[in-house]
Amino acid sequence: MVINYTNGCFSRFYFDVFQNNLDILYNDRDIICSTDGNITITNLGSNYGYQLVDVANNSIVVPFSANNGPSFDISTNGAYRVDVTQLDASGSPIEDACIFSTPDIGILDRDFQVNVTTTPANCNAQGIIKIDVLNVEPNYAYILKRSDGTLIDDETAESG
Known part of the structure; x- marks a missing residue:
C-alpha cells in the first residue's frame, strides 16, 4: 500500500494477505x-x-x-x-x-413413475413385458410372479 503526502512524499507499506479456504465435502x-x-x-x-x-x-x-x-x-x-x-x-x-x-x-x-407395456405371446413368439421406471435411483428389483404367487423371475436393475 502507498500513502501519498503533499510535496510528492510517500510511504510504502507491505503486508501479506491470505485467503482462508475450507473445502466442504x-x-x-x-x-x-x-x-x-x-x-x-x-x-x-x-x-x-x-x-x-x-x-x-x-x-x-x-x-x-x-x-x-x-x-x-x-x-x-x-x-x-x-x-x-x-x-x-x-x-x-x-x-x-x-x-x-x-x-x-x-x-x-x-415423481416416481412406472410404465408397463406388454405384448401377448402368440404361436410364433413369446410375450414381452417392458417396464420403465422413471425418477428413482438404482438399484431396485423387478419380481415377476404368476397370479398364484409362483415366482417366474427376479432381476435387479442397475444404472448403466
Whole structure:
C-alpha cells in the first residue's frame, strides 16, 4: 500500500494477505416417494456449527443456534446451501468468525413413475413385458410372479 503526502512524499507499506479456504465435502439425496431428501456434510468435525439456507429466498431454514448438522433432512423441493462456522468451547458460534458455504445444492422432489407395456405371446413368439421406471435411483428389483404367487423371475436393475 502507498500513502501519498503533499510535496510528492510517500510511504510504502507491505503486508501479506491470505485467503482462508475450507473445502466442504457433502453428500446429497433427492426426495423420493415418502423419503425426505438430505444434505450431509462429510468431512468436518464437531467443532463446527451448521445452518441450512433456502437459496431461492435466502432464508435460514435451520439456524446455527439449533445445534443441528452436519445432516439435514429436506422435505421441500429446492436449492439449498449449508453455511459452516467454528464453535467455541461451549458449542456456540464464535462471534465474527468466518462463515464458509457450500455451493448451491439442488434437491428434487422426484415423481416416481412406472410404465408397463406388454405384448401377448402368440404361436410364433413369446410375450414381452417392458417396464420403465422413471425418477428413482438404482438399484431396485423387478419380481415377476404368476397370479398364484409362483415366482417366474427376479432381476435387479442397475444404472448403466
